Amino acid sequence: MTKDRLAAIDIGTNSIRCIVVECNQDGSFRILDDEKDTVRLGEGIAETGEISAAAVARAEAALIRMHKLVTGLKVKAIDAVATSAMRKSANGPQLVKRFSELLGSEIRVISGDEEAALAAQSALRNFDTHGKRFGVLDVGGGSVELITAQGVHVEEFYSFELGAVVMTEQFLKADPLRSTDYRKFQKHIRDTVKKQLDGDKLTLPTLIGSGGTINAIAQMALQLRRNPVEGVHGLEVLRSEVVHLLAMLQRRDLKGRREVPGLTPDRADIIVAGVGLVDTMMELFNANTLLVNSHGIREGMIVEAIKRRGLAPDAPSPRSWRESVVSFGRSCQMDDMHSQQVATLSLALFDGLADSYGLKKRERVLLEAAALLHDIGYYISYHSHHKHSCHLIRHADLFGITPREREMVAVIARYHRKSLPKKKHDEFQRLTVKEQTTVIKLAGILRLADGLDRRRCSTVSGLQCCVEGSLVRLTLSGTEDLAVELFGASAKKDLFEKAFGLQVLFATEGCLP
Numbered sequence: 001m002t003k004d005r006l007a008a009i010d011i012g013t014n015s016i017r018c019i020v021v022e023c024n025q026d027g028s029f030r031i032l033d034d035e036k037d038t039v040r041l042g043e044g045i046a047e048t049g050e051i052s053a054a055a056v057a058r059a060e061a062a063l064i065r066m067h068k069l070v071t072g073l074k075v076k077a078i079d080a081v082a083t084s085a086m087r088k089s090a091n092g093p094q095l096v097k098r099f100s101e102l103l104g105s106e107i108r109v110i111s112g113d114e115e116a117a118l119a120a121q122s123a124l125r126n127f128d129t130h131g132k133r134f135g136v137l138d139v140g141g142g143s144v145e146l147i148t149a150q151g152v153h154v155e156e157f158y159s160f161e162l163g164a165v166v167m168t169e170q171f172l173k174a175d176p177l178r179s180t181d182y183r184k185f186q187k188h189i190r191d192t193v194k195k196q197l198d199g200d201k202l203t204l205p206t207l208i209g210s211g212g213t214i215n216a217i218a219q220m221a222l223q224l225r226r227n228p229v230e231g232v233h234g235l236e237v238l239r240s241e242v243v244h245l246l247a248m249l250q251r252r253d254l255k256g257r258r259e260v261p262g263l264t265p266d267r268a269d270i271i272v273a274g275v276g277l278v279d280t281m282m283e284l285f286n287a288n289t290l291l292v293n294s295h296g297i298r299e300g301m302i303v304e305a306i307k308r309r310g311l312a313p314d315a316p317s318p319r320s321w322r323e324s325v326v327s328f329g330r331s332c333q334m335d336d337m338h339s340q341q342v343a344t345l346s347l348a349l350f351d352g353l354a355d356s357y358g359l360k361k362r363e364r365v366l367l368e369a370a371a372l373l374h375d376i377g378y379y380i381s382y383h384s385h386h387k388h389s390c391h392l393i394r395h396a397d398l399f400g401i402t403p404r405e406r407e408m409v410a411v412i413a414r415y416h417r418k419s420l421p422k423k424k425h426d427e428f429q430r431l432t433v434k435e436q437t438t439v440i441k442l443a444g445i446l447r448l449a450d451g452l453d454r455r456r457c458s459t460v461s462g463l464q465c466c467v468e469g470s471l472v473r474l475t476l477s478g479t480e481d482l483a484v485e486l487f488g489a490s491a492k493k494d495l496f497e498k499a500f501g502l503q504v505l506f507a508t509e510g511c512l513p
Contacts, residue, residue: 005022005076006021006029006075006078006079006306006311007020007070007073007077007078008021008080008298009066009078009103009107010080010297010301011041011059011082011107012041012085012140012142013084013140013143013163013165013166014039014040014140014142014163014164015036015040016037016039016059016066017034017298018035018036018069019033019035019298019299019302021302023311029302029306032073033073035065035069037058038266039055039059039062040055040165041056041059041086042085042142042163042166043055043165045088045142045166046166050089050090051086051091059095060099063099063102063103064102067104076311077105077305077309078103078104079105079301079304080103081107081297081301082099082107082109082110083110083115083143084112084142084143084161084163085142086109087111087112087142088142112145112158112159112160113159115140115145116136116145116146116147116158118297118301118304119136119147119293120136120147120154121299121300121304122210122295122296122297122299122300123210123293124149124154125295125303126299127208127293127399128320128399128400129151129152132151132205132206133203133206134204134207135149135204135206135207135285135287136149136207136209136210136293137207137209137214137278137281138210138211138296139213139214139274139277139278140163140211140212141163141165142163142165143159143160143162143163144159144162144277145157146193158196160192162189162277164213164270164273164274167185167188167189167276167277168269168270168272170188171188171273172185172272172273175253175254176252176253182250182272182276185273185276186276189276189277189280189281190280202285202286203286204285204286204287205287205288205289206288206289206290207281207287207289207291208290209278209290209291210292210295210297211296213271213275213277213278214278215232215294216262216263217274217275217290218294219263220260220263221237229404229430232292232403233292233294233397234291234293234402234403235402236290236402236404237289237292238288238289239287239289239290242278242279245275246275246276246279248260249271249275254268254269257271257272291402320399321400322368323399324399324401325369325373325401328373328376328397328398329373332376332378334373334379335378335456337456337457338453339372339373339374341453342372342374342449343368343371343372343449345449345452345460345463346367346368346445346446347368348464349463350363350364350445352465352466353465353467353472356467357500363442365401366401366438367442367445369409370393370409370410370412370413371446374412374416374450375416376388376389376392377392386413386414386415386416386417387414389413389414390410390411390414390427391410393406393409393410393413394406404435407427407431408431408438408439408442411427411428411431411439412439412443413446414443415443415446415495416446417447417492420494420495421439421440440495441499441500443499447492447493447494448489448493448504451488451489451490451491451492452476453485454484454488459478459480459482460478460482460485461477461478461479462478463475463477467502470502471502471504472502472503472504472505473506473507474507475506475508476506476507476509477508478508482508486506489504490506
């Protein structure tokens with residue numbers, strides 16, 4: 001059956017973005033194409049009050065190309081919006097009409113609050129926010145949208161004319177940058193935000209960021225870490241990293257900024273304003289963590305378009321990390337019974353060792369995810385399926401699991417069989433020393449648990465773990481003979497014993513001979 005395809009086009013102050021998706025019947029979708037063109041519609045608006053002829057020409061060329069793209073991909077409908085530059089320019093209305101004719105679809109000029117709502121919808125769809133107080137920050141070229149929220153409940157929307165292009169033209173045009181200009185810029189941000197927010201509203205421990213500036217921060221942070229992951233979506237960037245990036249960028253002139261690893265040259269002239277805005281916002285809200293949402297407004301547009309056009313009952317509401325993992329596993333045709341049994345046994349081992357070895361709650365999540373997904377490599381081939389599992393997990397989009405955690409889950413699953421971790425293994429080498437230590441322990445547990453379901457029929461119904469000095473006694477229970485399971489576990493206890501410095505002893509109770 002042919003699936004409906006939609007395109008969402010976001011005509012922003014700095015760039016025009018086009019995303020094309022294919023919709024599923026349950027309201028989910030997959031991305032077919034994602035196009036961007038930096039057209040700088042907002043260039044010079046502060047001085048002239050209008051979008052310049054040069055910017056219009058760039059935008060027309062981009063829209064003509066994007067129209068051809070979506071036509072070739074046979075989309076059913078185009079949902080297009082224009083934001084800050086179109087809102088504030090005197091010639092915005094006539095350009096909306098002109099651009100709509102080029103696209104063959106009406107362009108809606110949306111308010112700052114509507115922008116904020118779309119950003120919030122995307123953030124809630126991609127991050128586990130239950131029980132957490134946070135803010136959503138969408139940084140554009142002309143405006144900045146802020147949403148305050150608690151759990152899954154949005155509190156208030158705010159829109160500020162503090163975008164990277166506007167702030168650069170107003171405060172930061174000198175090259176190299178002048179410290180006096182930057183201080184004026186920073187004071188302007190603080191004063192603008194504090195006019196609308198005060199008191200307890202200024203405490204947001206975590207910000208979920210979207211937009212070109214946020215993605216640029218994430219890419220530069222990865223380069224500084226020299227520890228790359230597959231994509232920046234879900235990445236955690238610390239305030240200290242933002243501070244470091246800002247100081248580095250401020251020391252460079254425009255030519256030097258164009259050479260910064262991870263930063264695209266066409267953003268070098270406005271990046272100080274963008275990073276400076278994020279840094280000041282994090283300082284104002286006492287936020288130590290910036291979570292990167294690489295989807296942002298366009299995803300919110302797609303979700304709204306799906307609902308509005310009745311292409312599916314409803315776009316799926318936010319899932320738990322476990323539901324996301326199981327859904328991904330099933331898309332790879334995982335063996336549910338075996339995966340759940342290995343996860344159950346892994347967690348029983350983890351819980352028995354947690355107090356003695358200081359294992360953390362979040363590590364329990366990573367272990368369970370790896371246990372559920374450890375065999376999905378069968379989807380590609382039985383041979384080297386542990387490596388295939390690792391590859392599939394590394395490129396998965398798992399709700400509630402950060403990119404760094406996803407890397408760890410992938411490597412834990414990789415070592416459920418065959419070779420023990422080695423420094424020469426690329427996936428293992430990508431991890432920090434601390435992450436490697438954690439992975440070895442969790443992979444040791446998973447490897448042993450996998451052996452305890454050697455026949456893949458959940459014969460082991462109970463497991464007790466008791467540490468006695470340098471020994472750990474594992475007492476197994478079941479309703480039939482466990483000889484095969486004992487053999488499987490004995491063959492796969494090597495990494496566990498190495499990781500924890502324990503000798504494993506097995507005992508059985510309540511089992512038939």
